[in-house]
Amino acid sequence: MSIVTVSSRELNQDLSRAKRAALAGPVFITDRGRPAHVLLSIEAYEKLVGKTRNLVEALAMPGLSEIEFDPLKSEIASRSADLG
Template sequence: MTITTLSSRELNQDIGRAKKAAKDGPVFITDRGRPAHVLLSIEDYRRLSGGRRSLVDALSMPGLADIDFDPAPARIGLRPADLG
């Protein structure tokens, strides 16, 4: 993995270079010499963010049967509607 650093000015002058560099690793974008942003490929972003999981995937995770879950009953107060 290659890490590239570009200033905001360099990014504005050659966005194609930044996009190409992001294929090989993160591109740090500096503002006044300090890191301000990171450009990632979509694959790297999905890997870091864990991607999207479906509800079925989340509920079928290993070890969920070992978790105690005993929520308190929900109490919903109902009152007659005022139609007057």
């Protein structure tokens, strides 16, 4: 894993180079010579924090179509109201 350091100015001038470098390892971005940010690939980020599901993935419920669901039909009879 290589670590690349770029200044904020270099990042603004050649973002694609920093993105390519982030595929190989973290890219440290400096402001006035001091580390200020780190650019990571999404794979490295997910590995770092642990992959979590988003709301859409959580609600998708994979495999749900394989479950048979046949609810009982209920019959509701109407009756007149007793207002007395």
